[in-house]
Amino acid sequence: MFTKLKSRALVASLAFSVAAAAYAADYGALVTNDTSFSGQKVSELVLDQTNAISAWLRVPFNNAGTAYFTMEGLYQFERNYINVSDVDNLPDEQTESIADIDLVKFAAARDVASGSLSFAAGRFATADMSGFVYNQNADGLFLSYESPVIAVSAYGAYTGLLNKRAVTMLSERGSAVEDTEKLYELADKYAVAAATLSFPNIVANQTVTAQFLAAIRLQDEAFNRMYGELSFNGPLVRNTFYSLTSVLGIRNYDGDTDISNLTKANLSLHTGKKALTFGLNGVYASGEQGPFTAFEGFTSQTAVRSSAGRAEYTGLVKGGASVSLKPVNTFLAVLSGEAVFDAQSSSAAYEGFQWQANVNWQIVSDVSVSATFGQYFDNDIAPRDKTICDLYAAISF
Amino acid sequence: MKRLLACAAVALLSVVSAVAFEATVVSAKGKVEVLKDGNWLALAEGSVVNKGDVIQTGFKSELILKIKETVVTVDPLSRLTVEQLAEKSSQDSMRLFLDTGSLKSDVKKSENRRTEFTVRSPVATASVRGTVLTMRHRFRGTDVQTHEGLVAVWKNRELQEATLSTETEDREETESGTGNSAQDIASQAPKGAITVAAGQTGGATENDAAVSTPQTNAAKDVVNTNTSTERASAAESITLAATAATGITEHSSAVTQIAPTGTVVIKAFWEKSAGD
Numbered sequence: 223m224f225t226k227l228k229s230r231a232l233v234a235s236l237a238f239s240v241a242a243a244a245y246a247a248d249y250g251a252l253v254t255n256d257t258s259f260s261g262q263k264v265s266e267l268v269l270d271q272t273n274a275i276s277a278w279l280r281v282p283f284n285n286a287g288t289a290y291f292t293m294e295g296l297y298q299f300e301r302n303y304i305n306v307s308d309v310d311n312l313p314d315e316q317t318e319s320i321a322d323i324d325l326v327k328f329a330a331a332r333d334v335a336s337g338s339l340s341f342a343a344g345r346f347a348t349a350d351m352s353g354f355v356y357n358q359n360a361d362g363l364f365l366s367y368e369s370p371v372i373a374v375s376a377y378g379a380y381t382g383l384l385n386k387r388a389v390t391m392l393s394e395r396g397s398a399v400e401d402t403e404k405l406y407e408l409a410d411k412y413a414v415a416a417a418t419l420s421f422p423n424i425v426a427n428q429t430v431t432a433q434f435l436a437a438i439r440l441q442d443e444a445f446n447r448m449y450g451e452l453s454f455n456g457p458l459v460r461n462t463f464y465s466l467t468s469v470l471g472i473r474n475y476d477g478d479t480d481i482s483n484l485t486k487a488n489l490s491l492h493t494g495k496k497a498l499t500f501g502l503n504g505v506y507a508s509g510e511q512g513p514f515t516a517f518e519g520f521t522s523q524t525a526v527r528s529s530a531g532r533a534e535y536t537g538l539v540k541g542g543a544s545v546s547l548k549p550v551n552t553f554l555a556v557l558s559g560e561a562v563f564d565a566q567s568s569s570a571a572y573e574g575f576q577w578q579a580n581v582n583w584q585i586v587s588d589v590s591v592s593a594t595f596g597q598y599f600d601n602d603i604a605p606r607d608k609t610i611c612d613l614y615a616a617i618s619f
Numbered sequence: 620m621k622r623l624l625a626c627a628a629v630a631l632l633s634v635v636s637a638v639a640f641e642a643t644v645v646s647a648k649g650k651v652e653v654l655k656d657g658n659w660l661a662l663a664e665g666s667v668v669n670k671g672d673v674i675q676t677g678f679k680s681e682l683i684l685k686i687k688e689t690v691v692t693v694d695p696l697s698r699l700t701v702e703q704l705a706e707k708s709s710q711d712s713m714r715l716f717l718d719t720g721s722l723k724s725d726v727k728k729s730e731n732r733r734t735e736f737t738v739r740s741p742v743a744t745a746s747v748r749g750t751v752l753t754m755r756h757r758f759r760g761t762d763v764q765t766h767e768g769l770v771a772v773w774k775n776r777e778l779q780e781a782t783l784s785t786e787t788e789d790r791e792e793t794e795s796g797t798g799n800s801a802q803d804i805a806s807q808a809p810k811g812a813i814t815v816a817a818g819q820t821g822g823a824t825e826n827d828a829a830v831s832t833p834q835t836n837a838a839k840d841v842v843n844t845n846t847s848t849e850r851a852s853a854a855e856s857i858t859l860a861a862t863a864a865t866g867i868t869e870h871s872s873a874v875t876q877i878a879p880t881g882t883v884v885i886k887a888f889w890e891k892s893a894g895d
Contacts, residue, residue, distance in 0.1 A: 252848065296852075
């Protein structure tokens with residue numbers, strides 16, 4: 223009888239704990255619509271519409287909210303309309319669906335000495351220091367210690383359980399081929415690890431950061447990529463800030479090793495009026511120059527918004543300017559333009575020009591809309607020109 | 620008798636070494652009150668504010684205080700404590716604790732005297748050497764915006780409450796260097812303190828380990844800070860080096876690091892700074 227009482231007490235305690243945690247849980251959903259018109263010419267734009275619904279849950283484990291569990295699931299439906307006058311044998315429209323669990327994360331943080339120790343485990347998005355090498359989801363662990371004089375972090379992750387339909391990783395074969403009939407398809411297997419050391423405000427508010435990232439393929443032939451990154455950033459004078467980051471890439475495939483480089487620089491001037499900010503940006507991604515070969519990151523990134531041809535950060539130089547304005551706190555407008563130069567060989571040649579205007583309006587706290595209009599003009603090959611008009615709306619509840 | 624003379628000498632020395640002075644209300648609009656003897660009393664133009672007084676402003680209210688030559692403007696819905704008003708041998712020391720709300724200080728020194736002006740919040744401390752700054756503390760975060768000169772800002776190791784200055788603090792003068800480092804501006808500034816120049820904003824939140832640099836703040840100004848219509852996966856993403864702010868890039872909205880609780884530091888708007 224006593225054993226029965228103990229069991230009932232235990233069950234009741236567990237039920238109470240779950241109920242208490244559930245009571246404190248926060249949850250919601252987000253519905254988005256992304257309507258895009260794109261094509262080589264303004265008169266030949268093709269409609270691509272993506273609708274998505276995501277649901278999220280967050281359970282805090284303490285009052286301060288420094289330890290919590292959160293997760294999110296997503297279903298996305300995309301419909302792409304083909305211009306009927308251009309094709310005879312293809313269907314009028316193509317549809318694709320994706321289901322994904324894009325977030326499962328346990329996070330905790332606590333003060334230690336003069337700093338803060340943070341820990342995260344599960345599936346969450348991470349980006350490297352440059353933002354051009356690794357910028358995606360993965361299943362792993364993250365540990366960091368941050369204090370006013372030093373910040374260190376370590377990261378380890380595995381990509382084999384991700385949905386290949388939701389993340390694009392580069393390999394020696396380009397990006398992986400997807401089976402568009404499947405809602406969820408397992409991605410290629412890589413182990414990713416990164417370590418970061420940063421000295422904030424080392425002198426005159428300047429920050430120096432060093433990072434090492436490695437991506438090791440765990441299937442097929444050995445294909446390993448390592449990246450050493452160094453970054454300097456800080457204020458120059460008054461409202462002007464700079465950022466300079468250089469990445470040395472080391473790639474080993476089938477016994478061959480080559481090195482490559484990506485360097486980016488940014489200068490921004492913040493006027494202080496309505497968040498009016500001017501920026502100058504430059505990126506160099508090596509081609510076949512000197513000791514370097516073509517740069518290749520890990521996560522696919524869009525460098526050139528062209529209709530065909532190269533789009534990744536490899537063998538190119540980009541330089542441009544941007545301006546942003548927030549006339550009111552809920553409205554952000556950004557205008558940018560950049561020239562692209564082909565740097566696949568030892569000499570650089572002007573390749574094209576792209577520009578983009580984006581406005582984002584947070585109508586109310588739960589509703590936001592944005593509109594983007596952009597074009598790319600290729601210097602030589604007209605079919606590479608591209609015009610994009612994108613409308614995006616999000617409602618949360 | 621000797622003992623009596625010694626006590627009198629000590630008392631006289633204390634009085635000579637540290638004299639408490641008052642602040643004067645220059646303007647009081649709307650509901651402006653001071654806590655005295657457990658009661659909230661209305662403040663009016665010409666009223667006097669002393670060390671230890673707690674002041675609060677209501678909705679659509681404003682208070683302007685004159686502390687020696689320094690002018691402090693307290694915004695609506697603010698509460699502050701006067702922690703120190705001490706006149707030392709060659710230095711005037713003023714210290715305010717901003718419990719909530721915002722205040723703007725135009726710090727000017729008196730003739731032939733140094734001025735030490737410090738504003739503390741639960742999260743951060745700002746110390747100036749004769750300059751104009753605005754401090755805002757809301758939603759567990761503090762912003763310090765500099766309009767002129769340089770301000771030393773650092774994150775408090777623990778959450779702070781209002782603490783009146785001790786007799787020693789009121790008596791002893793602090794050293795300050797002639798350079799522009801945080802320690803030159805404020806000798807008590809710890810390692811990791813930053814300087815915030817004219818036109819810049821620094822700050823900290825409860826969950827930050829360090830103070831937020833002007834560059835990080837400036838970069839956050841140009842992205843959408845409302846995460847309600849963002850996917851949870853985007854809001855929970857981690858940049859492996861949060862200090863590598865890059866301003867406006869095509870990646871600026873892709874990854875945003877936020878504190879574990881989801882607190883997003885609310886950035887102050889910029890004001891055009893006067894020339895140095």
